[in-house]
Amino acid sequence: MKWLVVLGVCLGLLSGVSAMTVEEFEAFKQEGLDKPVIRYADIEPLLQQHRQNPLFEFTELGHSLLGTPIYQIKMGRGDTKVLAWTQMHGDEPTATAAIFDLLKYIAAEEQASWRGSWMEQITLYIIPMVNPDGAEVNTRVNAQGIDINRDALALQSPEGRILMEAAKRIEPHYGFNLHDQNRFHAAGDAKNPATISLLAPAFNEARDINESRKRAMQLIAYVKPLIDREIPNHLGRYDDTFSVRSFGDTFSSFGISTVLVEAGGHRNDDNRQVPRRLNFLMYVKWLDGIASGSYRTADVADHDAIPFNQRGMKDVLIHNVTFTLNEQPALLDLAFDLDWEASRRARIDDIGDLSIFGAYHSFDAEGLHFKAGRAYRLTELLTLEQAQYIELLRGGYTHFIGDEELLRNNSRLPVLVNPTRRLPREALVRQQSATFLLRNEDGVQYAVVNGQVIELDRGRVMYRYGS
Ligand SMILES: [Zn+2]
Structure with missing residues:
Protein backbone atom coordinates (compact mmCIF):
# COMPACT_ATOMS: atom_id res chain seq x y z
CA MET A 1 0.00 0.00 0.00
CA GLY A 312 23.75 42.97 -29.38
CA MET A 313 20.33 42.27 -30.84
CA LYS A 314 19.04 44.28 -33.78
CA ASP A 315 15.48 44.44 -35.01
CA VAL A 316 16.49 44.14 -38.66
CA LEU A 317 19.88 43.37 -40.17
CA ILE A 318 20.46 43.62 -43.93
CA HIS A 319 23.75 42.02 -44.87
CA ASN A 320 26.03 42.80 -47.82
CA VAL A 321 24.49 45.94 -49.23
CA THR A 322 26.63 47.51 -51.91
CA PHE A 323 27.10 51.16 -51.04
CA THR A 324 28.97 53.51 -53.33
CA LEU A 325 30.22 56.88 -52.17
CA ASN A 326 32.62 59.07 -54.15
CA GLU A 327 32.68 56.28 -56.75
CA GLN A 328 34.09 53.83 -54.21
CA PRO A 329 31.90 50.76 -53.76
CA ALA A 330 31.88 48.92 -50.43
CA LEU A 331 29.97 46.01 -48.98
CA LEU A 332 28.32 46.80 -45.67
CA ASP A 333 25.67 45.59 -43.28
CA LEU A 334 22.86 47.87 -42.18
CA ALA A 335 20.98 47.50 -38.92
CA PHE A 336 17.92 49.37 -37.89
CA ASP A 337 15.56 49.34 -35.00
CA LEU A 338 12.16 50.78 -34.37
CA ASP A 339 12.22 53.47 -31.75
CA TRP A 340 8.98 52.00 -30.39
CA GLU A 341 8.87 53.64 -27.03
CA ALA A 342 9.44 57.15 -28.30
CA SER A 343 8.31 57.98 -31.78
CA ARG A 344 7.68 54.69 -33.60
CA ARG A 345 10.23 55.89 -36.13
CA ALA A 346 12.78 53.38 -37.36
CA ARG A 347 16.31 54.63 -37.39
CA ILE A 348 19.56 53.35 -38.84
CA ASP A 349 21.31 52.00 -35.81
CA ASP A 350 24.61 50.71 -37.13
CA ILE A 351 26.58 50.51 -40.40
CA GLY A 352 29.53 48.33 -41.43
CA ASP A 353 30.62 44.84 -40.43
CA LEU A 354 27.74 43.74 -38.20
CA SER A 355 28.40 40.02 -38.57
CA ILE A 356 28.81 39.62 -34.79
CA PHE A 357 25.23 40.67 -34.11
CA GLY A 358 22.01 38.72 -34.05
CA ALA A 359 18.71 40.09 -35.30
CA TYR A 360 15.03 39.41 -35.01
CA HIS A 361 14.86 39.64 -38.81
CA SER A 362 17.66 39.55 -41.36
CA PHE A 363 18.29 39.00 -45.04
CA ASP A 364 21.20 38.93 -47.45
CA ALA A 365 21.22 41.78 -49.97
CA GLU A 366 24.09 40.44 -52.05
CA GLY A 367 23.96 42.04 -55.48
CA LEU A 368 21.74 44.89 -54.28
CA HIS A 369 22.83 48.52 -54.18
CA PHE A 370 21.80 51.19 -51.74
CA LYS A 371 19.87 54.06 -53.29
CA ALA A 372 18.59 57.11 -51.45
CA GLY A 373 14.91 57.86 -51.98
CA ARG A 374 13.15 61.05 -53.06
CA ALA A 375 10.22 62.92 -51.60
CA TYR A 376 6.86 62.98 -53.41
CA ARG A 377 5.15 66.30 -52.79
CA LEU A 378 1.43 66.15 -52.12
CA THR A 379 -0.29 68.98 -53.98
CA GLU A 380 -3.71 67.47 -54.58
CA LEU A 381 -5.77 64.58 -53.26
CA LEU A 382 -3.92 61.31 -53.92
CA THR A 383 -5.73 58.01 -53.46
CA LEU A 384 -2.89 55.55 -53.39
CA GLU A 385 -3.61 52.07 -54.78
CA GLN A 386 -0.98 49.39 -54.40
CA ALA A 387 0.13 49.20 -58.05
CA GLN A 388 0.53 52.96 -58.20
CA TYR A 389 2.48 53.07 -54.93
CA ILE A 390 4.83 50.35 -56.13
CA GLU A 391 5.39 52.33 -59.34
CA LEU A 392 6.33 55.37 -57.21
CA LEU A 393 8.75 53.26 -55.16
CA ARG A 394 10.28 51.81 -58.33
CA GLY A 395 10.57 55.36 -59.61
CA GLY A 396 12.77 56.31 -56.65
CA TYR A 397 10.25 57.81 -54.23
CA THR A 398 10.27 56.63 -50.61
CA HIS A 399 8.13 59.16 -48.74
CA PHE A 400 5.61 61.96 -49.04
CA ILE A 401 5.77 65.57 -47.97
CA GLY A 402 3.07 68.18 -47.76
CA ASP A 403 -0.47 68.14 -46.37
CA GLU A 404 -0.99 64.70 -44.81
CA GLU A 405 -4.74 65.06 -45.37
CA LEU A 406 -4.22 64.85 -49.12
CA LEU A 407 -3.06 61.21 -48.97
CA ARG A 408 -5.51 58.28 -48.89
CA ASN A 409 -3.49 55.11 -48.51
CA ASN A 410 -5.38 52.15 -50.01
CA SER A 411 -2.21 50.19 -50.76
CA ARG A 412 -2.14 48.09 -47.57
CA LEU A 413 1.56 48.94 -47.46
CA PRO A 414 3.27 51.33 -45.06
CA VAL A 415 3.78 54.93 -46.12
CA LEU A 416 5.96 57.61 -44.57
CA VAL A 417 4.59 61.14 -44.60
CA ASN A 418 6.58 64.16 -43.43
CA PRO A 419 9.38 62.20 -41.77
CA THR A 420 10.67 63.66 -38.51
CA ARG A 421 14.09 62.07 -38.82
CA ARG A 422 16.53 63.09 -41.51
CA LEU A 423 16.63 60.74 -44.48
CA PRO A 424 19.73 59.27 -46.10
CA ARG A 425 20.87 61.22 -49.16
CA GLU A 426 24.23 60.51 -50.73
CA ALA A 427 25.83 59.43 -47.47
CA LEU A 428 24.53 57.07 -44.84
CA VAL A 429 24.52 58.36 -41.30
CA ARG A 430 23.48 56.65 -38.08
CA GLN A 431 20.24 57.87 -36.55
CA GLN A 432 18.83 58.73 -39.95
CA SER A 433 15.43 57.33 -40.84
CA ALA A 434 15.60 53.72 -42.04
CA THR A 435 14.07 54.76 -45.35
CA PHE A 436 15.85 53.94 -48.62
CA LEU A 437 15.81 51.70 -51.67
CA LEU A 438 17.74 48.60 -52.75
CA ARG A 439 18.21 48.15 -56.49
CA ASN A 440 20.03 45.93 -58.95
CA GLU A 441 20.49 46.24 -62.72
CA ASP A 442 16.79 45.42 -63.21
CA GLY A 443 15.75 48.35 -61.05
CA VAL A 444 14.50 48.87 -57.53
CA GLN A 445 13.71 45.55 -55.81
CA TYR A 446 13.09 46.56 -52.20
CA ALA A 447 11.88 49.72 -50.54
CA VAL A 448 12.64 50.22 -46.87
CA VAL A 449 10.00 52.60 -45.55
CA ASN A 450 10.35 53.63 -41.93
CA GLY A 451 12.10 50.34 -41.18
CA GLN A 452 9.57 48.16 -42.97
CA VAL A 453 10.98 46.22 -45.89
CA ILE A 454 8.63 46.09 -48.89
CA GLU A 455 9.32 43.45 -51.55
CA LEU A 456 8.17 45.25 -54.66
CA ASP A 457 7.69 42.10 -56.80
CA ARG A 458 5.30 40.61 -54.28
CA GLY A 459 3.78 43.80 -52.98
CA ARG A 460 4.21 42.71 -49.40
CA VAL A 461 6.05 43.68 -46.25
CA MET A 462 8.71 41.13 -45.37
CA TYR A 463 8.48 41.57 -41.60
CA ARG A 464 5.59 42.74 -39.53
CA TYR A 465 6.54 44.45 -36.34
CA GLY A 466 4.61 43.86 -33.19
CA SER A 467 2.10 46.19 -31.70
ZN1 LIG B 1 12.68 46.43 -14.29
Whole structure:
Protein backbone atom coordinates (compact mmCIF):
# COMPACT_ATOMS: atom_id res chain seq x y z
CA MET A 1 0.00 0.00 0.00
CA LYS A 2 2.75 2.39 1.00
CA TRP A 3 4.60 1.42 -2.17
CA LEU A 4 1.53 2.34 -4.23
CA VAL A 5 1.37 5.76 -2.58
CA VAL A 6 5.03 6.38 -3.38
CA LEU A 7 4.42 5.30 -6.96
CA GLY A 8 1.41 7.55 -7.16
CA VAL A 9 3.39 10.54 -5.89
CA CYS A 10 6.15 9.82 -8.42
CA LEU A 11 3.65 9.62 -11.26
CA GLY A 12 2.06 12.80 -10.02
CA LEU A 13 5.40 14.57 -10.21
CA LEU A 14 6.18 13.10 -13.61
CA SER A 15 2.92 14.27 -15.08
CA GLY A 16 3.40 17.65 -13.43
CA VAL A 17 4.93 20.85 -14.63
CA SER A 18 8.25 19.48 -15.87
CA ALA A 19 6.42 17.57 -18.57
CA MET A 20 4.12 20.45 -19.47
CA THR A 21 4.41 21.07 -23.20
CA VAL A 22 4.08 24.46 -24.84
CA GLU A 23 0.62 23.45 -26.06
CA GLU A 24 -0.45 22.34 -22.60
CA PHE A 25 0.78 25.59 -21.14
CA GLU A 26 -1.06 27.59 -23.78
CA ALA A 27 -4.24 25.73 -22.94
CA PHE A 28 -3.68 26.12 -19.22
CA LYS A 29 -2.37 29.65 -18.76
CA GLN A 30 -4.41 32.40 -17.18
CA GLU A 31 -6.64 33.97 -19.82
CA GLY A 32 -6.68 37.67 -20.59
CA LEU A 33 -3.00 38.44 -20.02
CA ASP A 34 -1.55 37.71 -23.48
CA LYS A 35 -1.14 41.39 -24.29
CA PRO A 36 1.68 43.94 -24.47
CA VAL A 37 0.45 46.11 -21.60
CA ILE A 38 -1.03 44.77 -18.36
CA ARG A 39 -2.88 47.23 -16.14
CA TYR A 40 -4.49 46.92 -12.74
CA ALA A 41 -7.90 46.55 -14.43
CA ASP A 42 -6.59 43.38 -16.07
CA ILE A 43 -5.66 41.72 -12.78
CA GLU A 44 -8.39 43.14 -10.57
CA PRO A 45 -10.97 40.43 -11.43
CA LEU A 46 -8.31 37.75 -10.92
CA LEU A 47 -7.45 39.17 -7.52
CA GLN A 48 -11.15 39.11 -6.60
CA GLN A 49 -11.46 35.53 -7.81
CA HIS A 50 -8.43 34.21 -5.91
CA ARG A 51 -9.46 36.14 -2.84
CA GLN A 52 -12.40 33.73 -2.51
CA ASN A 53 -10.02 30.79 -2.31
CA PRO A 54 -9.19 29.71 1.26
CA LEU A 55 -5.71 28.66 0.07
CA PHE A 56 -4.83 32.33 -0.32
CA GLU A 57 -4.73 34.95 2.41
CA PHE A 58 -5.02 38.49 1.06
CA THR A 59 -3.69 41.58 2.82
CA GLU A 60 -4.02 45.09 1.45
CA LEU A 61 -0.58 46.51 2.11
CA GLY A 62 -1.46 50.04 1.08
CA HIS A 63 -2.06 52.11 -2.01
CA SER A 64 -0.07 53.46 -4.89
CA LEU A 65 0.37 57.22 -4.99
CA LEU A 66 -2.78 57.56 -7.10
CA GLY A 67 -4.77 55.26 -4.83
CA THR A 68 -4.72 51.78 -6.38
CA PRO A 69 -4.50 49.01 -3.78
CA ILE A 70 -1.35 46.91 -3.55
CA TYR A 71 -1.95 43.39 -2.19
CA GLN A 72 0.09 40.70 -0.59
CA ILE A 73 -1.08 37.15 -1.26
CA LYS A 74 0.13 34.64 1.32
CA MET A 75 -0.03 30.85 1.03
CA GLY A 76 1.50 27.85 2.73
CA ARG A 77 2.51 27.48 6.37
CA GLY A 78 6.18 26.46 6.30
CA ASP A 79 9.06 28.00 8.19
CA THR A 80 10.92 28.94 5.02
CA LYS A 81 9.68 32.29 3.80
CA VAL A 82 9.73 33.31 0.17
CA LEU A 83 8.79 36.77 -1.12
CA ALA A 84 8.17 37.48 -4.81
CA TRP A 85 7.08 40.79 -6.33
CA THR A 86 6.31 41.88 -9.89
CA GLN A 87 6.04 44.96 -12.08
CA MET A 88 7.75 47.52 -9.85
CA HIS A 89 8.54 48.92 -13.28
CA GLY A 90 5.10 49.61 -14.71
CA ASP A 91 5.99 48.71 -18.28
CA GLU A 92 7.41 45.28 -17.35
CA PRO A 93 4.35 43.03 -17.06
CA THR A 94 5.58 39.58 -18.09
CA ALA A 95 6.07 38.23 -14.57
CA THR A 96 2.67 39.53 -13.50
CA ALA A 97 1.12 37.24 -16.10
CA ALA A 98 3.35 34.35 -14.98
CA ILE A 99 2.45 34.89 -11.32
CA PHE A 100 -1.24 34.59 -12.18
CA ASP A 101 -0.40 31.40 -14.09
CA LEU A 102 1.24 30.16 -10.90
CA LEU A 103 -1.76 31.11 -8.75
CA LYS A 104 -4.06 29.31 -11.17
CA TYR A 105 -1.77 26.26 -11.04
CA ILE A 106 -1.62 26.27 -7.26
CA ALA A 107 -5.40 26.54 -7.05
CA ALA A 108 -6.04 23.71 -9.54
CA GLU A 109 -7.67 20.67 -7.92
CA GLU A 110 -5.28 18.29 -9.73
CA GLN A 111 -2.37 20.00 -7.98
CA ALA A 112 -3.56 19.31 -4.43
CA SER A 113 -0.78 16.83 -3.70
CA TRP A 114 1.86 19.00 -5.36
CA ARG A 115 0.97 22.12 -3.45
CA GLY A 116 0.69 20.10 -0.26
CA SER A 117 4.27 18.94 -0.82
CA TRP A 118 5.74 22.42 -0.52
CA MET A 119 3.14 24.28 1.53
CA GLU A 120 4.27 22.37 4.64
CA GLN A 121 7.79 23.72 4.15
CA ILE A 122 7.27 27.16 2.63
CA THR A 123 5.22 30.25 3.31
CA LEU A 124 5.03 32.11 0.02
CA TYR A 125 4.25 35.83 -0.17
CA ILE A 126 3.48 37.39 -3.54
CA ILE A 127 3.06 41.10 -4.21
CA PRO A 128 1.81 41.40 -7.79
CA MET A 129 2.11 44.74 -9.63
CA VAL A 130 4.00 46.90 -7.14
CA ASN A 131 3.64 49.88 -9.50
CA PRO A 132 0.01 50.03 -10.75
CA ASP A 133 0.23 53.75 -11.57
CA GLY A 134 3.16 53.14 -13.93
CA ALA A 135 1.36 50.11 -15.36
CA GLU A 136 -1.70 52.25 -16.11
CA VAL A 137 0.28 54.52 -18.46
CA ASN A 138 2.85 51.86 -19.44
CA THR A 139 5.88 53.61 -18.01
CA ARG A 140 8.79 52.39 -15.93
CA VAL A 141 8.44 54.97 -13.16
CA ASN A 142 5.65 55.68 -10.69
CA ALA A 143 3.31 58.69 -10.71
CA GLN A 144 5.99 60.85 -9.06
CA GLY A 145 8.43 59.98 -11.83
CA ILE A 146 10.48 57.89 -9.38
CA ASP A 147 12.12 54.67 -10.51
CA ILE A 148 10.96 52.56 -7.58
CA ASN A 149 13.92 50.26 -8.05
CA ARG A 150 16.27 53.16 -7.29
CA ASP A 151 14.28 54.15 -4.20
CA ALA A 152 15.29 51.38 -1.81
CA LEU A 153 17.34 53.76 0.34
CA ALA A 154 15.46 57.05 0.00
CA LEU A 155 12.01 55.42 0.18
CA GLN A 156 10.21 58.49 -1.14
CA SER A 157 7.67 56.50 -3.19
CA PRO A 158 4.70 54.95 -1.36
CA GLU A 159 5.20 51.82 -3.47
CA GLY A 160 8.85 51.51 -2.43
CA ARG A 161 7.88 51.96 1.21
CA ILE A 162 5.24 49.23 0.89
CA LEU A 163 7.78 46.79 -0.52
CA MET A 164 10.41 47.63 2.09
CA GLU A 165 7.93 47.35 4.96
CA ALA A 166 6.77 43.98 3.65
CA ALA A 167 10.34 42.67 3.50
CA LYS A 168 11.14 43.90 6.99
CA ARG A 169 7.98 42.39 8.44
CA ILE A 170 8.22 39.06 6.62
CA GLU A 171 12.02 38.64 6.85
CA PRO A 172 12.05 36.27 3.89
CA HIS A 173 14.84 33.77 3.32
CA TYR A 174 14.41 34.06 -0.44
CA GLY A 175 13.41 36.97 -2.66
CA PHE A 176 12.35 36.93 -6.31
CA ASN A 177 12.60 40.31 -8.02
CA LEU A 178 10.66 39.96 -11.26
CA HIS A 179 11.28 42.26 -14.22
CA ASP A 180 11.44 42.66 -18.01
CA GLN A 181 14.53 43.78 -19.93
CA ASN A 182 14.63 45.41 -23.35
CA ARG A 183 14.71 43.21 -26.43
CA PHE A 184 18.21 44.26 -27.51
CA HIS A 185 20.05 42.18 -24.92
CA ALA A 186 21.71 39.15 -26.47
CA ALA A 187 22.53 35.93 -24.63
CA GLY A 188 26.31 36.28 -24.59
CA ASP A 189 27.91 35.65 -27.97
CA ALA A 190 24.91 33.75 -29.21
CA LYS A 191 23.13 35.72 -31.91
CA ASN A 192 19.95 35.25 -29.94
CA PRO A 193 17.96 37.44 -27.62
CA ALA A 194 18.41 36.86 -23.90
CA THR A 195 14.86 35.63 -23.42
CA ILE A 196 15.60 35.04 -19.76
CA SER A 197 18.37 36.71 -17.79
CA LEU A 198 19.10 35.89 -14.17
CA LEU A 199 21.18 37.52 -11.49
CA ALA A 200 22.11 36.93 -7.88
CA PRO A 201 22.60 40.60 -7.01
CA ALA A 202 25.73 41.74 -5.24
CA PHE A 203 25.45 43.07 -1.70
CA ASN A 204 28.64 45.16 -1.82
CA GLU A 205 30.93 46.91 -4.28
CA ALA A 206 33.40 44.03 -4.14
CA ARG A 207 30.65 41.63 -5.30
CA ASP A 208 31.64 39.19 -2.59
CA ILE A 209 29.91 35.85 -2.40
CA ASN A 210 28.62 35.00 1.06
CA GLU A 211 26.41 32.09 2.05
CA SER A 212 23.22 33.95 1.22
CA ARG A 213 24.37 35.05 -2.23
CA LYS A 214 25.72 31.58 -2.91
CA ARG A 215 22.25 30.18 -2.32
CA ALA A 216 20.84 32.61 -4.87
CA MET A 217 23.50 31.48 -7.36
CA GLN A 218 22.54 27.86 -6.67
CA LEU A 219 18.88 28.68 -7.32
CA ILE A 220 19.98 30.01 -10.70
CA ALA A 221 22.18 26.98 -11.41
CA TYR A 222 19.24 24.79 -10.41
CA VAL A 223 16.95 26.12 -13.19
CA LYS A 224 19.66 26.44 -15.86
CA PRO A 225 19.09 22.93 -17.28
CA LEU A 226 15.38 23.65 -17.58
CA ILE A 227 15.97 26.85 -19.55
CA ASP A 228 18.74 25.30 -21.66
CA ARG A 229 16.34 22.51 -22.60
CA GLU A 230 13.39 24.76 -23.39
CA ILE A 231 15.20 27.60 -25.18
CA PRO A 232 18.84 26.64 -25.86
CA ASN A 233 21.26 29.59 -26.09
CA HIS A 234 18.71 32.17 -24.96
CA LEU A 235 19.78 32.46 -21.31
CA GLY A 236 21.89 35.38 -20.11
CA ARG A 237 23.36 36.61 -16.86
CA TYR A 238 22.50 40.14 -15.86
CA ASP A 239 25.25 42.60 -14.98
CA ASP A 240 26.15 42.18 -11.30
CA THR A 241 27.57 45.64 -10.67
CA PHE A 242 26.47 46.64 -7.18
CA SER A 243 23.54 49.04 -7.33
CA VAL A 244 23.21 50.55 -3.87
CA ARG A 245 19.78 52.13 -4.48
CA SER A 246 18.11 48.99 -5.86
CA PHE A 247 15.85 46.66 -3.92
CA GLY A 248 17.49 43.43 -5.02
CA ASP A 249 20.94 44.57 -3.91
CA THR A 250 19.56 46.02 -0.68
CA PHE A 251 17.64 42.84 0.14
CA SER A 252 20.76 40.89 -0.69
CA SER A 253 22.61 42.99 1.93
CA PHE A 254 19.89 41.99 4.43
CA GLY A 255 20.90 38.36 3.88
CA ILE A 256 17.87 37.52 1.73
CA SER A 257 18.92 35.13 -1.04
CA THR A 258 17.60 37.21 -3.91
CA VAL A 259 17.20 36.26 -7.55
CA LEU A 260 16.54 38.87 -10.22
CA VAL A 261 14.59 37.51 -13.19
CA GLU A 262 14.52 39.54 -16.38
CA ALA A 263 12.08 38.47 -19.08
CA GLY A 264 13.43 39.46 -22.50
CA GLY A 265 12.67 39.31 -26.18
CA HIS A 266 12.20 36.22 -28.32
CA ARG A 267 11.67 35.89 -32.04
CA ASN A 268 8.02 36.09 -33.10
CA ASP A 269 6.91 36.70 -29.54
CA ASP A 270 5.67 40.27 -29.29
CA ASN A 271 3.77 39.71 -26.05
CA ARG A 272 6.59 37.77 -24.41
CA GLN A 273 4.65 34.58 -23.93
CA VAL A 274 7.86 32.53 -24.16
CA PRO A 275 9.55 34.13 -21.13
CA ARG A 276 6.16 34.12 -19.40
CA ARG A 277 6.02 30.33 -19.68
CA LEU A 278 9.62 29.99 -18.53
CA ASN A 279 8.97 32.24 -15.56
CA PHE A 280 6.10 29.99 -14.58
CA LEU A 281 8.20 26.82 -14.98
CA MET A 282 11.02 28.35 -12.93
CA TYR A 283 8.67 29.39 -10.12
CA VAL A 284 7.36 25.84 -9.81
CA LYS A 285 10.84 24.39 -9.90
CA TRP A 286 12.10 26.86 -7.32
CA LEU A 287 9.24 26.05 -4.96
CA ASP A 288 10.05 22.34 -5.28
CA GLY A 289 13.79 22.90 -4.89
CA ILE A 290 13.47 25.17 -1.87
CA ALA A 291 10.94 22.88 -0.18
CA SER A 292 13.04 19.77 -0.64
CA GLY A 293 16.40 21.52 -0.29
CA SER A 294 17.48 19.84 -3.53
CA TYR A 295 18.64 23.10 -5.08
CA ARG A 296 21.51 23.09 -2.56
CA THR A 297 23.14 20.34 -4.59
CA ALA A 298 23.32 22.64 -7.64
CA ASP A 299 26.82 23.62 -8.66
CA VAL A 300 27.67 27.35 -8.62
CA ALA A 301 29.92 26.61 -11.61
CA ASP A 302 26.73 26.16 -13.66
CA HIS A 303 25.68 29.65 -12.63
CA ASP A 304 29.12 30.97 -13.61
CA ALA A 305 28.82 29.28 -17.00
CA ILE A 306 25.85 31.45 -17.99
CA PRO A 307 27.14 34.13 -20.39
CA PHE A 308 26.61 37.75 -19.48
CA ASN A 309 24.02 39.76 -21.35
CA GLN A 310 25.40 41.65 -24.29
CA ARG A 311 23.73 44.54 -25.99
CA GLY A 312 23.75 42.97 -29.38
CA MET A 313 20.33 42.27 -30.84
CA LYS A 314 19.04 44.28 -33.78
CA ASP A 315 15.48 44.44 -35.01
CA VAL A 316 16.49 44.14 -38.66
CA LEU A 317 19.88 43.37 -40.17
CA ILE A 318 20.46 43.62 -43.93
CA HIS A 319 23.75 42.02 -44.87
CA ASN A 320 26.03 42.80 -47.82
CA VAL A 321 24.49 45.94 -49.23
CA THR A 322 26.63 47.51 -51.91
CA PHE A 323 27.10 51.16 -51.04
CA THR A 324 28.97 53.51 -53.33
CA LEU A 325 30.22 56.88 -52.17
CA ASN A 326 32.62 59.07 -54.15
CA GLU A 327 32.68 56.28 -56.75
CA GLN A 328 34.09 53.83 -54.21
CA PRO A 329 31.90 50.76 -53.76
CA ALA A 330 31.88 48.92 -50.43
CA LEU A 331 29.97 46.01 -48.98
CA LEU A 332 28.32 46.80 -45.67
CA ASP A 333 25.67 45.59 -43.28
CA LEU A 334 22.86 47.87 -42.18
CA ALA A 335 20.98 47.50 -38.92
CA PHE A 336 17.92 49.37 -37.89
CA ASP A 337 15.56 49.34 -35.00
CA LEU A 338 12.16 50.78 -34.37
CA ASP A 339 12.22 53.47 -31.75
CA TRP A 340 8.98 52.00 -30.39
CA GLU A 341 8.87 53.64 -27.03
CA ALA A 342 9.44 57.15 -28.30
CA SER A 343 8.31 57.98 -31.78
CA ARG A 344 7.68 54.69 -33.60
CA ARG A 345 10.23 55.89 -36.13
CA ALA A 346 12.78 53.38 -37.36
CA ARG A 347 16.31 54.63 -37.39
CA ILE A 348 19.56 53.35 -38.84
CA ASP A 349 21.31 52.00 -35.81
CA ASP A 350 24.61 50.71 -37.13
CA ILE A 351 26.58 50.51 -40.40
CA GLY A 352 29.53 48.33 -41.43
CA ASP A 353 30.62 44.84 -40.43
CA LEU A 354 27.74 43.74 -38.20
CA SER A 355 28.40 40.02 -38.57
CA ILE A 356 28.81 39.62 -34.79
CA PHE A 357 25.23 40.67 -34.11
CA GLY A 358 22.01 38.72 -34.05
CA ALA A 359 18.71 40.09 -35.30
CA TYR A 360 15.03 39.41 -35.01
CA HIS A 361 14.86 39.64 -38.81
CA SER A 362 17.66 39.55 -41.36
CA PHE A 363 18.29 39.00 -45.04
CA ASP A 364 21.20 38.93 -47.45
CA ALA A 365 21.22 41.78 -49.97
CA GLU A 366 24.09 40.44 -52.05
CA GLY A 367 23.96 42.04 -55.48
CA LEU A 368 21.74 44.89 -54.28
CA HIS A 369 22.83 48.52 -54.18
CA PHE A 370 21.80 51.19 -51.74
CA LYS A 371 19.87 54.06 -53.29
CA ALA A 372 18.59 57.11 -51.45
CA GLY A 373 14.91 57.86 -51.98
CA ARG A 374 13.15 61.05 -53.06
CA ALA A 375 10.22 62.92 -51.60
CA TYR A 376 6.86 62.98 -53.41
CA ARG A 377 5.15 66.30 -52.79
CA LEU A 378 1.43 66.15 -52.12
CA THR A 379 -0.29 68.98 -53.98
CA GLU A 380 -3.71 67.47 -54.58
CA LEU A 381 -5.77 64.58 -53.26
CA LEU A 382 -3.92 61.31 -53.92
CA THR A 383 -5.73 58.01 -53.46
CA LEU A 384 -2.89 55.55 -53.39
CA GLU A 385 -3.61 52.07 -54.78
CA GLN A 386 -0.98 49.39 -54.40
CA ALA A 387 0.13 49.20 -58.05
CA GLN A 388 0.53 52.96 -58.20
CA TYR A 389 2.48 53.07 -54.93
CA ILE A 390 4.83 50.35 -56.13
CA GLU A 391 5.39 52.33 -59.34
CA LEU A 392 6.33 55.37 -57.21
CA LEU A 393 8.75 53.26 -55.16
CA ARG A 394 10.28 51.81 -58.33
CA GLY A 395 10.57 55.36 -59.61
CA GLY A 396 12.77 56.31 -56.65
CA TYR A 397 10.25 57.81 -54.23
CA THR A 398 10.27 56.63 -50.61
CA HIS A 399 8.13 59.16 -48.74
CA PHE A 400 5.61 61.96 -49.04
CA ILE A 401 5.77 65.57 -47.97
CA GLY A 402 3.07 68.18 -47.76
CA ASP A 403 -0.47 68.14 -46.37
CA GLU A 404 -0.99 64.70 -44.81
CA GLU A 405 -4.74 65.06 -45.37
CA LEU A 406 -4.22 64.85 -49.12
CA LEU A 407 -3.06 61.21 -48.97
CA ARG A 408 -5.51 58.28 -48.89
CA ASN A 409 -3.49 55.11 -48.51
CA ASN A 410 -5.38 52.15 -50.01
CA SER A 411 -2.21 50.19 -50.76
CA ARG A 412 -2.14 48.09 -47.57
CA LEU A 413 1.56 48.94 -47.46
CA PRO A 414 3.27 51.33 -45.06
CA VAL A 415 3.78 54.93 -46.12
CA LEU A 416 5.96 57.61 -44.57
CA VAL A 417 4.59 61.14 -44.60
CA ASN A 418 6.58 64.16 -43.43
CA PRO A 419 9.38 62.20 -41.77
CA THR A 420 10.67 63.66 -38.51
CA ARG A 421 14.09 62.07 -38.82
CA ARG A 422 16.53 63.09 -41.51
CA LEU A 423 16.63 60.74 -44.48
CA PRO A 424 19.73 59.27 -46.10
CA ARG A 425 20.87 61.22 -49.16
CA GLU A 426 24.23 60.51 -50.73
CA ALA A 427 25.83 59.43 -47.47
CA LEU A 428 24.53 57.07 -44.84
CA VAL A 429 24.52 58.36 -41.30
CA ARG A 430 23.48 56.65 -38.08
CA GLN A 431 20.24 57.87 -36.55
CA GLN A 432 18.83 58.73 -39.95
CA SER A 433 15.43 57.33 -40.84
CA ALA A 434 15.60 53.72 -42.04
CA THR A 435 14.07 54.76 -45.35
CA PHE A 436 15.85 53.94 -48.62
CA LEU A 437 15.81 51.70 -51.67
CA LEU A 438 17.74 48.60 -52.75
CA ARG A 439 18.21 48.15 -56.49
CA ASN A 440 20.03 45.93 -58.95
CA GLU A 441 20.49 46.24 -62.72
CA ASP A 442 16.79 45.42 -63.21
CA GLY A 443 15.75 48.35 -61.05
CA VAL A 444 14.50 48.87 -57.53
CA GLN A 445 13.71 45.55 -55.81
CA TYR A 446 13.09 46.56 -52.20
CA ALA A 447 11.88 49.72 -50.54
CA VAL A 448 12.64 50.22 -46.87
CA VAL A 449 10.00 52.60 -45.55
CA ASN A 450 10.35 53.63 -41.93
CA GLY A 451 12.10 50.34 -41.18
CA GLN A 452 9.57 48.16 -42.97
CA VAL A 453 10.98 46.22 -45.89
CA ILE A 454 8.63 46.09 -48.89
CA GLU A 455 9.32 43.45 -51.55
CA LEU A 456 8.17 45.25 -54.66
CA ASP A 457 7.69 42.10 -56.80
CA ARG A 458 5.30 40.61 -54.28
CA GLY A 459 3.78 43.80 -52.98
CA ARG A 460 4.21 42.71 -49.40
CA VAL A 461 6.05 43.68 -46.25
CA MET A 462 8.71 41.13 -45.37
CA TYR A 463 8.48 41.57 -41.60
CA ARG A 464 5.59 42.74 -39.53
CA TYR A 465 6.54 44.45 -36.34
CA GLY A 466 4.61 43.86 -33.19
CA SER A 467 2.10 46.19 -31.70
ZN1 LIG B 1 12.68 46.43 -14.29
